[in-house]
Amino acid sequence: MPTDPRGLRGDAPLLDSWLRFHEHPPTPFTIPGHKQRTDLVGDVVAGDVPLYAGLDTMKLATGVLADAEARAARLWGADVCRFSTGGATHANQAVALAVAGDGDTVVVSRTLHRSMLLGLVLAGLTPVWVQPEVDAATGLPLGVAPETVRRALDAHPEARAVFVGDPSYVGTVGDVAGLADAAHEHDVPLVVDAAWAAHFGFHPDLPRHPLQLGADVMVTSAHKTLPAWSQAAIILARTERIDPARLDAGVEATATTSPAGAILASTDAARALLARDGDQLLGEAIAATRAARERLRSVAGLVVLDGPAVDPLKLTVVLSATGADGNAVERDLLAAGLPVESADRDVLVAVVSLADTAETVGTVAEAVARAVERHRGPARPVVGAAVYRVRPTTAVPPRQAFFSAAETVALGDAVGRTSAELIAPYPPGIPALAPGELITAETLEALEQARDAGIRIAYAADPSLATLRVTLD
Template structure:
């Protein structure tokens, strides 16, 4: 039978409903089609309880989801919260639909995840790009400077909102409070894709979360740094500058009508755990990560990102000074049963959460130390991922390019043409090319550099990059 090892069910209505369904299973004449039987396809469907006629009645008379969302809103000091079973991808696109109209301009960090850039396509928004500063020593992104946001809003006075991502994929933290001031001085909301920051604000050694810093909307992934199911995410908003009804409409327009109850229940459980035990659990994880950083910092030539502008629970390593190839190090880690979030020739990123222990971090650090020693070679110049170096050249609005007549041409012949597709090295899923951008020699070189560094090219119609889809004419 299912268990509640930390006694969270009494403060988590969705978790309680999931446990009750499993404790007293009905004989359902509803979806899902497995009807709670595990003798057909196995345990892969165990625990799959729907929201409708599962965690609640088909007519939602129990209000369990609404209760859980209100508790999350209270915890993050938001006016409204919506749970998502489609990850931050769904949440980003829902918010894009909520803040502006077809053809409106919005200020957008060019290094946001592809989900938001495709949200521009869905909503018909025209981006005004801003970019983060780049650290000269590591080649990795810092935060978007508030001055860049102010300049963009001054140059585009009709812009309706500001979208940034913070913290970055590698864990660097920017000046969200300064960006919020810039947006609010212009009278527009700040939306922060904080997918990697569900734990922020819940321990004194962690940065404050975006809503605490003045943001109007925070999108975060409960499954990234909290113990929730994959695809669990939250949209948290203050409604002074956001229309709550339109936000609801955006969420519903892009969400599944058959949400997975286990994802929702795990989101609720993760919230309850964070509220009750978060500071204690996060404190242990932070201390263990600090010890791992200290051990890794002793490796000659290995750069370890650290400091006040860094998420204490992200291990980001730059290997250029060691000469070791990060892809080879990753293979060693996989052989040791220690997969990491991201690895290419120069950079390794490991995600730590409150589920990690001092033992797991010590083992990871030891394997990295041994692998770097095994693969050490002549130091390389620090160049950083190509994703962060390419300047976007927008030729047409993203939506127009996405739906335009297109053709596939050899990549070498695509320079000067307008991209009809989104192409992103993954991870982190930050596009080098987005629909509507002109292909330049620099973007072509950046994609080739990413391939050479061992990064998978994602979302392109031709992942080999022999060809690229461009608009006709």
Template sequence: MPTDPRGLRGEAPLLDAWLRFHEERPTPFTIPGHKQRHDLVGDVVAGDVPLYAGLDTMKLGAGVLADAEARAARLWGADHCRFSVGGATHANQAVALALGTDGDEVVVSRTLHRSMLVGLVLAGLTPVWVRPDLDAATGLPLGVPPAAVTRALGEHPAARAVLVGDPSYVGTVGDVAGLAAAAHAHDVPLVVDAAWAAHFGFHPDLPPHPLQLGADAMVVSAHKALPAWSQAALVLAGSTRIDRARLDAAVDAGATTSPAGAILASTDAARALLERDGAELLGEAIAAVSAARNRLADVDGLVVLDGAGVDPLKLTLLLPGTGADGIAVEDDLLAAGLPLEAAERDTLVAQVSLADTDGTLRRLTDVLTSSVETHRGPPRAVVTGAAYAVEPVTAMSPRAAFFAAAERVPLDRAVGRVSAELVAPYPPGIPVLAPGEEVTRDVLAALAEARAAGVRIAYAADPRLDTLRVIRTDAPRRG
């Protein structure tokens, strides 16, 4: 169902301001330096309009951003909303800064994105780790069980908050209502990194979004399931357990003072589209994914993640039963112009949004089916993702480790030392090793397994991972 974006402008103040800027074509004596000329570096700067002296006056006299954020808060049923042009990464780190003080403990899901782990470093928070259950049949993570949060809060009664990621990167959905109840029983907020769930709550076949299930705050990406620019995200808070002034200060602390107006306008436009046409567009996309799942279910040995605990817009496939190598399948898809969100030996993840149609899904499934048959081999056992199962051994706080004196040692000599850096397979960016944790043989085995499966190991200072930065043995242990 194509829509005319100009038809949204009456309901999207930032979009209206972006369109008006192009209609009026001012001659700016402000940044950005391209001054709207496309003859210098080309159309790569097309659409780049600043917020200050662009979408609004330099003094923000029109209040278009505040208006757009208030509309988003109303749509998601929140008390407060802030837009981010730094993606869910900036939003997660802002939430971390809003929760406690240096040295405070927070209960944290080990499957959270590395951005929140860096947020703990910035805020000086100490994690109390909880892990998700793993599905025995697929090896994929399910939600964090509420009982694990209850147990962690009982053992750490001074903890200031509970932070989880839901849905997971592969689309599994946990018991957010149960997690909220567990957190609130100890009078602490539940914060959900729902980066992949901006569409939740806007169609009857979708799960409710975290605020509807009792969460106190959530982060959503507008550029994943919704049609916004890359880096578009929102922070939404809905309870008095989150200090609004502190959250505002935290968002501002990490935000650029030159926000890209196109990202902000696209966030506002995506919100207006979701409000006006979301149910219809999402219904079409959900039906297309359902049909794609049915077609792929006919491929012998291919496991298609499905059911009540799975995001209806996420298409996650497990290949071990086919014997095909996911990297070879990915190569075929790339050659056909069909890049995936994630691909490794055993798992493929296709991200679907409300921009997709039955036609795009049919093309994907046709090439996928053909490729799997081309690369079919003897079935192999499902390997439980070691990255999800590693038990972290905390030796010092992430912040203390991040700033401690460090040295680089060969990987095989790092066992027993304390890591100074964060190391994660990417995607999905879930850490196997965080600053302040002991390097164990299980950690090294998980990293080796990920590399063997064709996953890129990210964030380490040595991209080949021949060496690792560890805390010097003469460094003082603080925290």
């Protein structure tokens, strides 16, 4: 029988409904087809309770989802909140549909996730790209400068919104307050894909979250840094510059009609935990991460990201000066049962959450330190992620290219053509090439550099990069 070990159900209506379903199990004549039996395919379906005729009635008569979303809105200081069972991917696409219409222009940070770019495709939006600043010492992205956004909006007064991703995948934090000011000077909303920042704002040593800094919309992944099921995400918005009815329409247009109740209940439970115990749990995790950074800084040549512009719960290290290959370090970590979020030749990223302890964080830091020493070699220059240096040129709008007739050509014949596909080294999933963009030698060099550094080339029809799909000119 499922339990509520931390006593959260009194402040978490969806969690309470999920527990009551198990405490008084029905004999359902509804979907899902496993009918709550675990003797057919095993425990893989255990806990799978639907929203409709599960957490609530088929007619949603009790309103537990709306109640839970209202509680989250109050916690984050939003006017409206919507839960998603499709992750920040669904949330980003819903927001893209909500803020502008087919043919409209929006200003977009190049550090956006693939999901937001496909949101541009779905909504028919044309991006004006703005590049992040790049740290010369590490080659890693910083935030987009507010002045860069101002210049883009001055040059494109027809723009309807500004989209940025912050914090970055590696944990660097930008000037969101400055970006909000820049957007609001032109009376357009600032939308922040804060997928990695569900914990921001809930401990004095953490950065404030985007809504606290003036953003109009914040998308965050409850499953990334909070104890929620995979695919759990939250959309939080203020309605001064966002139409709530249109936001709801965007959410419903792109969401499943059979949302998983366990995902929703875990989102609600994570919100209740954050409200009650977040300060304590996050404080312990921050202290553990601080100690881990100290240990890693003792490794000669290892650069450890730190400081006020870095998420205190991201362990990101740059290996170039140690000569160690991050792919070899990762293999050692996997053999020790310590998978990390990302590893390529030069950069390793480990995610810490409030579920971690001093013991778990200390263990991974020690394992990284020892693996670097085992694989130490001649120092090499900091190459950085070349994807951050790509200067995209939009030949046609993303939607037009995505749905156009296309052909496959050899890589060497693709220069000068228009891409029909999205290609992103993953992680972090930031596009090096997007539908509608001119393919340049610089772009191909960045992709090949990522591939040769051991990064997976994602979303490409041919991940080996022997060929590319281009539009028929």
